[in-house]
Amino acid sequence: MQLSDYSAFPAEIPILVEDDIFLYPFMISPIFLSDEKNVHAAVEAVDTNSLVLVCTTKPGQEGERTFDSIYDAGVVGSIMRKVTLPDGRIKVLFQGLARGKILEPVSESPLTAKVDIIQTKPYNELKIEALMEVLREKLKQLSSVSNQFPPDLLRTIEENHEPNRIADLISSTIKIKKEESYKLFIEEDIEKRLLLLIDIISEEIEASKLQKEIRSKVHSRIEKVNKEYFLKEQLKQIQQELGTDTQREEEIEEYYKKLEEKKPFMEKDAYKEVKKQIDRFARMHPDSADANLIQGYLDWVLEVPFGKHSKKHLKVEDVQKQLDKDHYSLKKPKERIVEYFSVRELAELRGVADKQIKGAILCFAGPPGVGKTSLANSIAKALKRKLVRIALGGLEDVNELRGHRRTYIGAMPGRIVQGLIDAGEMNPVMVLDEIDKVGRSMRGDPTSVLLEILDPEQNSEFRDYYLNFNIDLSQVIFIATANDIGAIPGPLRDRMEFIFLSSYTPQEKYEIAKRYLIPQELKKHALKKNEFSISKAALEMVIENYTREAGVRNLRRRVADMVRKAAKEILTNPEIGKVNVSVKNLKEFLDKPVFEIDPTDNVPTVGVVNGLAWTAVGGDVLKIESIKIKGKGGLQLTGSLGEVMKESARIALSVVKTQIDQGKLKIDESIIFKTPKEKEENIKLEPSEVYKRYDLHIHVPEGATPKDGPSAGITMATAIASILGEYKVRADVAMTGELTLTGKVLPIGGLKEKLIAADKAKMKKVLIPMKNYKRDLDDIPESVKENLEIVPVTRIEEVLKEALILE
Template sequence: MKLSDYNAFPATIPIIVEDEIFLYPFMISPIFLSDDKNINAAAKALDENSLVMVCPAKEGKEGGRDFDSIYPAGVIGSIMRKVSLPDGRIKILFQGLARGKIIQKIGENPLTALVDVITSKPYNEIKLEALLEVLREKVRTLANVSSYFPPDLLKTIEENHEPNRIADLISSSIKLKKSDAYELFTEEDVEQRFMMLIDYITEEIEASKLQREIKTKVHSRIEKINKEYFLKEQLKQIQKELGVDTQREEEIEEYRRKLESKKRYMSEEAYKEIKKQIDRYARMHPESADANVLQNYLEWVLEIPFGKYSKKKLDINAVKKELDKDHYSLEKPKERIVEYFAVKELLELRGLKKSEGKGAILCFAGPPGVGKTSLANSIAKALKRPLVRIALGGLEDVSELRGHRRTYIGAMPGRIVQGIIDAKEMDPVMVLDEIDKVGRSFRGDPTSVLLEILDPEQNTHFRDYYLNFSIDLSNIIFIATANDISTIPAPLRDRMEFIFVSSYTPQEKFEIAKRYLIPQELKKHGLKRSELSISDAALQVIIEKYTREAGVRNLRRRIADIARKAAKELLENPEIKKISVTLKNLDKYLEKPVFEIETADKVPQVGVVNGLAWTAVGGDVLKIEAIKIKGKGMLQLTGSLGEVMKESARIALSVVKVMIDQRKLPIDESVIPKTSKERDEGIKVDPSEVYRRYDLHLHIPEGATPKDGPSAGITMATAISSILSERKVRSDIAMTGELTLTGRVLPIGGLKEKLIAAYKAKIKKVLIPKKNYDRDLDDIPKEVVDALEIIPVTRVEEVLKESLL
């Protein structure tokens, strides 16, 4: 197909705008049309059997389909084929025939214009031939340094003699900016066109040479690196074959250096053991199984901070200040802690620390949430020593503390040595948490290891199985914590001095919440003090009705509940600047109350007595109930009672029987069931018949809660006396104390928690054993002592005198 087959030029033909490629007259190229104007232009050309001109879009104006967005020149050609695609686009096969230029704009949709062919100016053939030879030489040079010209294209350029065709072929092969390509495309002077091409190719040759040089250098460098890597790997393999490993030698030398730097701080035994293992490791083949075990051992032992101690000297004033800052109340525990460190400071000042400074190990004992672990944190903070916490709850394996022997796979040092390594000092504060919950199994008894760890006479030479040498633990400040000391084995108890951290009174909880808990929770939840306030009355109700504990852990949780809801409310309602929690809106922030202790009944009852009990979460008031049923003097006990309480009940019944027999407990004849003969004949019945003709049922609610302990004797005796004599028990009185068969009242434990429980339950009068009254009353908070009438008792008769109406 030729240009002469169509109408003569200038001619009015449709214009197709091409955004991507720059077309040349010799090209047959597929073009994809999606724009309506382009599609209409192609349809018009096909309908009218006319030519079409493809114009390139100007740089930055791709997508435009008007005359301002296109260059006013392009390729005139014909549409050989048109295909409709499934996605709505049109594919045409376009054949370029000649260069053309727009003379006059005709229409916008589709774009049509009056177009003429670009003709070349006359030229000097000799000069042009010379330029063409230079151009071909440059093309050959560029072909050697780049991949722009494949051999068949080079052959076409060499054999072709049409100047414009040669220029178009070369232009289409090299990378040109669209503006430069357009300038070259529209140039009518062939000589100038060749000159421009020579300049462009010369620049491209230089750029290609530079790229090639850079690639060569990079490639050489990569080759060098790869060569070095392979040579090094070969050298390593050769060294291994010969039994020489320089990297391993460097590691061994590093181990020796570390050992020598710590030599003067460690015992001779430790130095010899580590040195022996380093020498053994150096002789060992690196691929053997024992090599890894030994290497792990050396890395562990050389991490032990031999010779590193806290630089801060003991100062009891700093300890006292830190304890007062972090803890409200707890006067006795804080005083005992300060005394403990006063002794250590005095020994240190007088140079007796190493020889004489072997004091007892402190153990904080008390219910959960009263601040045992936080006391240890405060001590570590005051002494500026690292704190190491070792949780002993459920620990059964002796190796966890003493370390595993190195014959076992995965062996490692015990927790004590690991704690020292983590602390990076030989004298940290080490908290042995939950020491009362250490277990015993076929793996051994960990308490026996704790005996050695905590005994000041033995812990200077504590032997860890993994280390295989003794280590001095005497500089560590051990602090144990426990909930119930009765479960700690007696030999271990003997090595510790117990500081009892008891329950808090409601007033103490109130102060702790105001001073510590509320500010801390506000900070944790991102709240400012000005954004949330809890009224004093609301806080007191939270303490009394929303928590059941000896400490303040649940109180902290309730405050956190309020803080979370407040944070959500502030975010959902930006107009709210402050949230105030009062008695009126407390139920909005907390769910229904959980009453901690049932308050005392207002009306006295027969067979119902308030008993005081100690539990793991503090004191509690338990109502002991008794009823009598016609029977033969049997005793039935319910309420999940332990063996000790069952024995207390049987003792109490025997004591009451003796009192009835001795007429110390008067029994009205009317309360004794009589036979018809006794009623008819007016026979007088012996008072002892009251316990022979009735079965007694003793119950302690709630039935699902297990109960045990030696402190309910006088309470059960009072309940039995009340039900048998049908005398009411004062409802505002509570009692605690164990009973002997002869009627003596024995002392009990947990008095502070029990009296606090009575105080919370609004009890007015409390009966306690006289020995407890004489020795323990100083430990009871003043507000509790002032609110209760505390009466000491020595015998059961005094108990009945005070309690029965």
């Protein structure tokens, strides 16, 4: 089919889709085809010796091959050659012949449409010639400010007088958007087409002029900067010759001077590394980026207090006095701290080097508010050493401790080295707060660094990545604090010796409030001692009914609440002179009481047993409840119980069943459910039927609070025995102990906190494992032992005898 045969159009011909550019008549262009529709259309055109229409996709429709995604105009032409490439694509050589437009779609696969040639409307030759002259003039202007039009193309446009051919040549050369290309392409009026081109080229001229102006300014600025740089360099050389530019040399000289002063106290590797960096800094240009990094490094590293130590001689008496002055009670923790420093003082007196004394790292463990961090403060005061606190809670990035490598932007030394710099000495007291809350993430495991810091065998050569040499931490006194030692990884726990700080008794809290909290809060609130007083009964009521904690942090807050109201009262009514707080007016100073432990009501109840529990804020009394329901011997547990506690309940049920089977726990036949037939025939039931015909439900109150641990074993066994045998449980008896399947009672932890809780709940008798009775009773405050009858038990039979009313 030949294009010259215009009578053949409109005609149905295949369509090839091009994504990037518009093709124009008289262009010979290679087209690479990979999608199925294009390949199908090309094969059909070659096989039938047909012309094809090459259309362009609309903006945002690239890759689509539908009539809605392409412009309805394109170039009608022929495929001169078709070649199959090794990668499966087809390359065709296309020759454009004329502009065409789609009249109506015919087929989607391959794309085929009814196409007609775009005919140019009749035009005035003189007017068109004038427009073409304007266009040529504009092109000359554009070529003078842009390199888009080569001289050969300008010559061709100058010599050609066919307006459509010139419009096509220019449109194919300038860079315009698809929408504008389509407007130029589809236009049948050559006058409008030329005017549109003149507008586009005028805009191109303005844009090119602006770009040229910007490039010229940038080039001038670069030349100016280079000129200034060379002038500055020449000026520096002149100033050096004259001896006037000495600032940089003075800085470098200062660095060398500081390094030489610290040299006797530095390791060879450290001295070598710092000297190498100063030498590099001296050779560098001061405006380079590396020079700034190295200068930052030198400023940090030369602040490390090599050779500086606290000069005070260690005296155990001072430590003992300071601990007694700042803390009430805490007898055992104080003894262990004094023992720790006794070893160090003895080594100092006998001239033994610190590196040879491989003392343990102390870790104060206990609930919040019991004085862990304040003990470390007292140690620092007694030793006259600086105190450095490093909060480890939530720490995930290992580089926070070990330092960042200097290649990173914003690199800094680790917190340990920064702590030494802040302290200004190499032997401060360093408190690692909340070591049990260290995190682990993709940025590393900080506990691995803590292993090196806290290991006396390794910390004399601790390597900070930023400094890039070893630091001796053996003279630092490390003290860690933790709430839950179970959360500390095993290898790290092995490096430390734990000193446990348990809950304070109400009497201890009273003394702490009287001796420390009230005087301190009066001072903070600008009150004099004679302007505020609180009676003993009122203070005891605050401790008992307004605080829920193992330590004294909330007690301090309640004291502060009272003191603030007193300050306001004195300010508004100066004639009062003094504010007295008593039991009667306590409600005026504090809000509603928080009854942390309900006192026993002394009413024996079936299936309700007082269990003792340890929590992060001290001890508590939990009433374990049980009921029985007609069923088949099932067991249901509620109250957010952990796996260990659920296992304890199952063990307790098995133990009670054994007690019933062996006749040790008597079951009255009348309490066992009988069927009508059994009642009628008066059938005698075995005691074991009581646990076969009932389902048990055990609940531990405060269901939203997760609970776990084996120490509720005997409590659950007592509750099960009570509900199955319908025996009442003594309301003034509390208990704690792990139960084995054979009925033995095993020891538990947290005894002190549990007994304090029992005392607060006004219990009269407490059942504890025999091993705890022999081992831990010395740790229990005398006031608690006086108020409670503590009964040791070894087997479940003893527990049931003490707790149940069997008569």
